[in-house]
Amino acid sequence: MLSSRASMAVKPAVTGARLSMVRPSLAIRSVRARAAAPGGLDTEELKEKVQAFATDATAAIKAQWEKTEDKPAAVVVAVGTVVAASFALNVVNTVDKIPVVSDFVELVGIAVTGWFTYRYLTVGPDRDELFVTLKTWFNKVYGNKL
Numbered sequence: 001m002l003s004s005r006a007s008m009a010v011k012p013a014v015t016g017a018r019l020s021m022v023r024p025s026l027a028i029r030s031v032r033a034r035a036a037a038p039g040g041l042d043t044e045e046l047k048e049k050v051q052a053f054a055t056d057a058t059a060a061i062k063a064q065w066e067k068t069e070d071k072p073a074a075v076v077v078a079v080g081t082v083v084a085a086s087f088a089l090n091v092v093n094t095v096d097k098i099p100v101v102s103d104f105v106e107l108v109g110i111a112v113t114g115w116f117t118y119r120y121l122t123v124g125p126d127r128d129e130l131f132v133t134l135k136t137w138f139n140k141v142y143g144n145k146l
Contacts, residue, residue, distance in 0.1 A: 068074050096102045120130040 065071075065074075095105065120126050
């Protein structure tokens with residue numbers, strides 16, 4: 001039989017509708033041990049990478065903002081993009097709530113995906129045609145960086 005101290009650590013105490021541990025220090029230690037064990041994920045290294053990425057992204061955004069000549073137009077475009085994305089999301093959510101239409105749109109999406117896969121990815125020359133088309137488009141958008 002377990003000692004009274006060991007049984008306190010295992011048994012949760014129910015008070016009203018809330019469930020609380022009698023000995024929370026053991027629960028915290030076990031959560032920390034479980035979080036560190038699988039996969040050997042180093043949280044400090046991950047934290048450093050995220051901070052470095054955030055610092056680089058902030059610096060790039062500041063540099064781009066300083067290069068921008070027409071700042072009010074850039075703000076209008078950014079706000080317009082957020083409004084348009086919000087509007088599009090609301091339209092998609094509304095259409096998704098209509099039972100027959102959402103199923104039809106899903107069926108059309110599956111058919112187009114199947115056609116695209118069959119047309120461009122199954123045969124070698126068609127894949128090459130797709131890569132040439134994509135490379136041409138990237139060169140038009142980004143210049144000759146590729």
